[in-house]
Amino acid sequence: MIIKNPLKQTQYKSRLGMEVLPGCNLLHLTDSQRHELKQSLWEHGVIVVKNQQLTASELEEFAIKTFGNLMFGGNSFSLDPDLPPDIQSQYTAILGNPKGFDQEPPEKIYGARVWHQDKDGVPRREELDMNALYVVMLYTIKVPEEGENGQPHTTEYLDLVEAYNNLDPSYQKELEGISMYQMPPMFDRQNLDWDDVPKKVHPIVSTHKVTGQKGLYLGSWNTAIPLGMEDKREEAKQYWQDLFQTVLKRTPVYSHVWEPGDIIFWDNSQVMHRGTFYDSTKYQRIGLRLGVVDCQ
Ligand SMILES: O=C(O)CCC(=O)C(=O)O
Numbered sequence: 001m002i003i004k005n006p007l008k009q010t011q012y013k014s015r016l017g018m019e020v021l022p023g024c025n026l027l028h029l030t031d032s033q034r035h036e037l038k039q040s041l042w043e044h045g046v047i048v049v050k051n052q053q054l055t056a057s058e059l060e061e062f063a064i065k066t067f068g069n070l071m072f073g074g075n076s077f078s079l080d081p082d083l084p085p086d087i088q089s090q091y092t093a094i095l096g097n098p099k100g101f102d103q104e105p106p107e108k109i110y111g112a113r114v115w116h117q118d119k120d121g122v123p124r125r126e127e128l129d130m131n132a133l134y135v136v137m138l139y140t141i142k143v144p145e146e147g148e149n150g151q152p153h154t155t156e157y158l159d160l161v162e163a164y165n166n167l168d169p170s171y172q173k174e175l176e177g178i179s180m181y182q183m184p185p186m187f188d189r190q191n192l193d194w195d196d197v198p199k200k201v202h203p204i205v206s207t208h209k210v211t212g213q214k215g216l217y218l219g220s221w222n223t224a225i226p227l228g229m230e231d232k233r234e235e236a237k238q239y240w241q242d243l244f245q246t247v248l249k250r251t252p253v254y255s256h257v258w259e260p261g262d263i264i265f266w267d268n269s270q271v272m273h274r275g276t277f278y279d280s281t282k283y284q285r286i287g288l289r290l291g292v293v294d295c296q
Pocket residue numbers: 095112118136138154155273274275276289
């Protein structure tokens with residue numbers, strides 16, 4: 001386990017990234033193992049199950065059985081003839097360069113390398129509030145031999161419960177009084193009228209639906225706007241960045257070093273994350289990614 005942030009490095013033992021169900025095949029879990037997996041996820045924010053071998057459809061089937069069938073996107077699915085069918089399914093996204101090494105330049109700018117939370121689809125769904133338990137599973141079939149700066153390839157996570165606990169009590173109190181609009185990413189890409197953008201208001205200090213713990217909910221730099229800053233977009237972005245930098249300085253980062261066959265689960269109600277760079281002209285990454293709202 002790599003913990004990157006210097007603060008508290010020596011005594012810090014992250015609750016994130018715990019390995020669960022060693023030796024189990026996710027396709028053959030008992031009800032009690034399924035329950036154990038979910039309890040561990042709520043308790044730890046990020047968990048990993050190792051040595052799995054699944055097709056995309058099997059990953060989908062597992063997600064439905066464990067969390068329910070509320071997934072976003074995937075409506076216009078058709079098989080890509082240039083990729084093996086077993087890594088494709090309606091709701092599974094393929095991350096990386098599954099068709100082989102890229103030509104220049106190495107791995108294009110990739111939004112997921114910026115710190116963010118993944119509840120992009122939630123503001124569009126009337127029946128959900130921002131506190132919905134949106135879980136993402138990332139199953140890595142092929143891992144680049146090298147990541148950033150000669151280090152192993154990783155995905156990074158930030159514990160937002162820890163982040164809240166690390167703030168000064170006066171700052172905690174101040175944040176308790178502030179809510180932000182959360183919007184889907186299209187908000188930043190298109191010049192839409194404010195009234196036409198799906199959005200949901202959520203307090204910065206959020207209470208987890210299952211554990212009852214307080215943590216921060218920040219969303220993403222370009223799609224979270226504090227109430228009252230609707231017409232001041234630049235100010236809103238600056239506010240978010242300042243808050244996020246304060247959080248980042250005080251909260252250790254858990255860096256998951258990928259091995260083929262790992263499935264990471266993260267609970268977007270309590271962690272932020274970011275993908276990291278790898279040279280896609282030299283190395284290959286194949287990851288299957290699925291997001292689901294827990295309705296069980
Ligand atoms: O590429 C990664 O490791 C993270 C991707 C990501 O942010 C996501 O799948 O939501």
